[in-house]
Amino acid sequence: MAEVESLDYNSDLGCYVRMEDRTSHEDDCSRYEDISQRDKILAELNSQRHCGDFLDLVVKVQDMEFPCHRAVLASTPYFKVMFSSDFTERSSRVVQLHGINSDGFSTILDFLYTGEISITQDDIHDILQAAHMLQVDKITEYCQTFIEERYDLSNCLSAMRLSDLYGFSDLREQARKDTLSNFYEISQSEEFLTLSGQELLDLLTDKKLHVTDEENLVDAVIRWLDHDPENRRTATVAIFQEIRLMSVRVSTLMKLELHPVIQDSPECLAIVTGAKEKHLAGATSWQVSAGAELDEAKVRQRLGTSDDLAFLVGGWMIREENMCDDDYATLTTPLQSVMCFDPDSEQYYHVSNLPTPVSGYMSVTSVERCLYVTGGRAYPLYVHDPDSTSEPLRQAFRYDFVTNAWTKLPDMPRGRAGHQSVVADGKLFLVGGDTDDTSTFSMDCYDLEEQAWIVPPTLPEIASLDLTVTSCNGKIVLVELFDDTENACSWLEETKLRVHVFDVRAAHWSYSDIPVLYFCCRLQSVCKLVTVAHGNVYILLTPRDSYSPHMFLYHVEQGTLSDCSELEDIELSVSFWGTQYQEQNTIHQENPADAIICYKFDEDSIRSTRETDITHTWDLTFELIGYGFLATSKSSIGWYCRDLYKLEH
Template identity: 25%
Template sequence: MSAVDARQDDPASEESAFSTSVKSEVSSQACNILLELREQGELCDAAIRVGDQVFPVHRNILSACSTFFRALFTSKVGEPPTHQHEIALTQINQDTMAAVIDYAYTRHAKVTVANVEQLLPAADHFHIMGLVKACCDFLVSELCPQNCIGVRKFAQSYFCSALERQALTYTLVNFNSVFTTSNEFLQLDIEEVSSLLKSDNLNVRTEELVFDALCRWIDYNPEKRKKYIARLLKTIRLGLLTTGFFVEKVKPHEYVKESEQCRPIVIETLRFLYELDMDDRREVDMTNPIARPRIPYEVMFVVGGWSGGTPTNMVETYDTRADRWVVCPVADTGARAYHGMITMGHVIYIIGGFDGVEYFNSCRTFDAVCKVWAEAPPMNCKR
């Protein structure tokens, strides 16, 4: 019996599902009634004034939503605020206050590009975590190369750690578009730009792009920034550059030539590249800072096939940047060869094939992010 069948045959499960449905309906109905009472000014026991606008409210509704309002309405210090009918708030505009109160009653917020910069600080100030999350989710959905750096700084200001991580990840993953199109990238200080360029998670096809990025940053204000060239040059994995690019583009660049601090870096890199060119089969020392590869820009998956004269279910990956093969501990349940493979997003489809005895019409999927195998609908014919 399946889990679904068991749940259908379990009276307790049915009662639980019915209870959940009734609770949801009652909760929604109660919210609508309370919202209607507030809009009509009925049974309201407090008012919030913002400028010349007054918002009638129910203290218990705001207190249930916000620890700030709960403390405000239940404080025992001095004159109890519970005796004050009208409370004046400053440093918040009327539209933002209206959105905060609407959220307290409905648990829904209309977050837009126009109001999110005011709504998130207000939600943070009033300790309305649900509204903070709604604002953060909206900002994540709006991330693009032109705003991801600014969104990260905005998140840092209000200690939204999850949003900050997602904005940073977006910046690193889409770095090529960020440094070529974003004015925010040009506004970074030396600490911030160094942190980005030296990150192991920086997603660039080649290290030449990192050199282009640091040059663009310096070019924005060369008189004040060219003194940082040696520090920034160390953020590049110089040992992963081609000898031709380093000799023709990096070594003769005016910022590099004018810096005494760059000379030992240039000498060390030339020695490393020439030794590598003399023996291209030499094993590269991955602990060497100038040759340590970053996160792979792309990974090639090899699934199944023939091995030792029989089909296999082995999964191997090839990291093009590190020039390394890795056997993944995520083999499929059955072996197959002569199958078709295609990717959609981060999911690999393994279609048809042959196990040495039988041809398949089945289709298997492998989620490369979650590392999970699953069965997909089969084909009509074996292939």
């Protein structure tokens, strides 16, 4: 086949077009083809349309009339069926269309006559509506491409709506995913205000909705209500039943109580007031209305939020500008305060100043929305001033987080510093550390109800003083890691993990252990983190030179210690909190902390890879020594009852 190409000016299109003459030879027959003829026909028909020649049909859309050729319209499935059926439109010279607007039809008609279409953000809704009704699939494809090429967070709500209407399944999935993952940012747009009540409810009830602060969601809902309060009052109750008000601060709830839309709805006002009262009463669950229990799913944390909270008590700050100073006494600045860290906002907050000039080595634990701060030293261990004392102190305090009030407790039986503390069965136990009367490992006990120090239980035989202490189900749990010299060999170092448990009510000690093998790994290089979840104790061992943590489970009721990797049906959602130390000591033998660290596990990650993406670290703006650290929960401490000052980074 031979082809000859040339350009010819098309007056209707206003440009030169390519003309191709094709010739083919088959035996004694020659076939000639001018493939530009199709363009000529369309151009001629379009010219006739504009001149009003040879037209046999008028299409009415809204208040506009469109003279055209019946044959051209019949190129679409919609009109072909209309004109080939027994409908009156088959022979009628006037056809009335409903369900689309005139601008959209005009654009479709131009495309049928020219094969070209221009789409803008302003008219895509009209074009899609007309193309969908008239079954012009090619234009629908062009519109989908147009949306996808310009898609971003600023228009994902409209993309999601259009995808719902016209079946763009992949685009809809992506737009909904982005909307749920970036809800707060999207809620600040003007387009968010156009959501219907049902559309907003559909987002709020989705389990994949991701927020870092439930109050951001409240702000978005109030903004949405204020945009059209008269027409949106009826949706208020249903919407507020989907907000996790037990994750909203009391100060915000008090503002909500005064909002006109809330006040106009007795049921909604009861929901908000009930949440506020439950917060102040120290409840962890609440009722929607009298006699109606809130569904458990409504008090669970959303994606992006947690119940986790970490406290740092006292200590000494080491700032970089002081690192070249030869005078160790001026290397540090006392941090005579309590601060906390919220992992959701990734923000540090000032909680309270300490009620004592003592700066560090205090232990801290919590129960019933109170912190218990005990012992400590007035100076860092490296200070050797004959006029000062670094002896362990006997001081003890209770701090009510909700009321921001300190209470001094009776002095401890002995001075203690660098120890650990837990509360179990209404008693405060102080374990280990340095004491002022003996160098042996010891324990003290304070009865919270009697407000007096009592005789502590006798400690079991401890193989290592490197203990981690926690409590679970009214029992004290001591976790130790030590070398098992009896079973060690020249090429393998065997470490044993042992858990001691003291049943406070039964006054009975028991223990369970399990061998832990580490090839070429020194015991001192293993980081041990302990947490309580699901009524049991979980232990995470992480070699500092490796990214392969290993988890163990101590089943409190059964008294058994197991390797989690051997459990097939375990369902987990466990977080381990601690502080991250510098690799090298900065001041004598103390390891300054420079970050808070958290290992997070769920059902999948615990049985799969132990990659570093499950580890989260949040840097401090300074290094810290001699501090007390406590990982607790927002619900148990009364986190939402107070507004705290953010600390600048």
